[in-house]
Amino acid sequence: MTGREVQQVRSFNRFYTNLIGALDYGRHLYTPYTLTEARVLYEISHGHRVDAADLRSSLSLDAGYLSRLLTRFEEGGLITRGPSERDGRRQRITLTEHGRATADLLEERSRDSAGTLLKRLPGPDRSRLLESMTAIRELLGGTPEHPAPVLRLRDPEPGDLGWMVQRNAALYAREYGFDLSYEALVARIVAEYAERHDPLWDRTWIAELGGERVGAVMCVRDGIEALPQETGGTPPSTARLRLLLVEPEARGRGVGQALVSACVGFAREAGYRELVLWTNSVLSAARILYERAGFELTAEKPHHSFGRELVGQDWRLPL
Template sequence: MSRTSTGVPAAQVEAVRAFNRFYTRRVGVLDPYLGGDLSLTEVRVLYELAHRQSPTAGELRRDLGLDAGYLSRILGRFGARGWVRRDPCPTDRRQTLLRLTAAGRRAFAPLQQRSRSEAAGLLAALAPVRREELLAAMQNMQRVLEPDRAAAAPTVLLRDPRPGDLGWVVQQHGELYAREYRFNAEFEALVAEVAARYLKNFDPAREKGWIAEVDGERAGSVFVVRRSATVAQLRLLILAPAARGRGLGARLTDECIAFARAAGYRKMMLWTQSILLPARAIYRSRGFEIVKREPYAAFGRKLVSEVWERRL
């Protein structure tokens, strides 16, 4: 059997190369990426800026394996387009924090939607059992090729709700809000009503839910429901404590915005409470604005309800 200088059989090397050629052709990497004027690397940098909380250039360079000069040129082009701004790091004057601007998010949104649509098209052509086989194979490749990263970084999956998931969503809201915000059982009853309406009146063309899994365990949820012909409502965003701090809440919110835009809604709204500071920070970072505030008493507490909206 012919072998390379590394001792690996030549047939195995050719098998890897053949797979690389197949995959790059299948996902369109050789074409103009996602139909835009950005390279694959530029879109990846834009993705990281959209999904991280103020990274430094050094962090991006390390995690993406990019040359410092190459990354600097990409960031320079983004800055010239008004997509990214640099803020001084409060703890290290040698570093600057990178933040995507509103213009940068607007530029990224259609790219993200096209990427999702292409991935959905790839999976839609497969039977459910074959789809699960493909996803399991992808995860196995990551574990084999990067065992250290796989051990350090959990596997995160966003999937459609299955039977039993809505019961879990109600339970999580009841337990977490009682423990963290001292809400009484009225809140759990409200969540149960929202979940029941979603199941009874579900319209797949205009509504959608996501269950977030971390290493195979349910860790979060979010739902888009029809408010009117032109307005979508974001509902039931929640993360288990162990899943927080990974940008998963922002990712779930991004999924809602992308779906609502693709479904033809013109506006997205949500109802929340002023004391829910982490959730409010996500909504603000995604372009939502408060349009109504009202003091009231509910769930065993005196609260201030808020209605947030954003144009799509």
């Protein structure tokens, strides 16, 4: 890969965003909706039993931004929200009659826009263009005949928690030289979750790409290991993100961002006031994900753990 090749890709991106009006804020397809808002309406109108968590993961949207967008839709009479049939803690999103009409209008104008673009070209050039578009999708994402693997976040099933222990131990040993004491720590965290988790306050997600497990994360009450097994009492104020994991072959495909967004969204919906996490400075890729989600580094401290000299970091996200 050369610098010139990178510039060609960036130049094409600038050209195409101008062509489709992606930069024309608030006037996508001559409507009062942005390109992102139009895409969310499209997903709701074409989905089956769509909920906010589905939209966050499928579109890789920040949980706070999506929440504000859905609130605007609700205030504008486009959608209604209610408890999901699959999980009462989730919000099921349904288009109103006005919302359906708006989505249909956007769909019609989108088809007209694409048709106008194609009409400018003679037949042979249209064929060339469509073949090139197919090639781009095939090389970078997928085609209808060979679709890109679908990213799905789900609740853990029997065997998944043991898989989390095994994959954390194996990957951190291979990539960072951690010894068996790290596996022991992960095993304790997972066992505490299995024994003490309360579905109202604690959640684990398993990420699948094309049906294969490629990642996981936990969101739990801070100090869950010290809490009594019985639930109830004063609602907790602090949640903790734990054991974020993305398999090497799935990195760069939005898995980590989807997992972090799911954790942030759950913590907000559950009513926590802040989300915290502890990590080590060597995990630079994870740091980027945390910063994008709005976490702030609050403290650093050198320590010797897992057979390594490390720098521990505390991160915090006010909710």
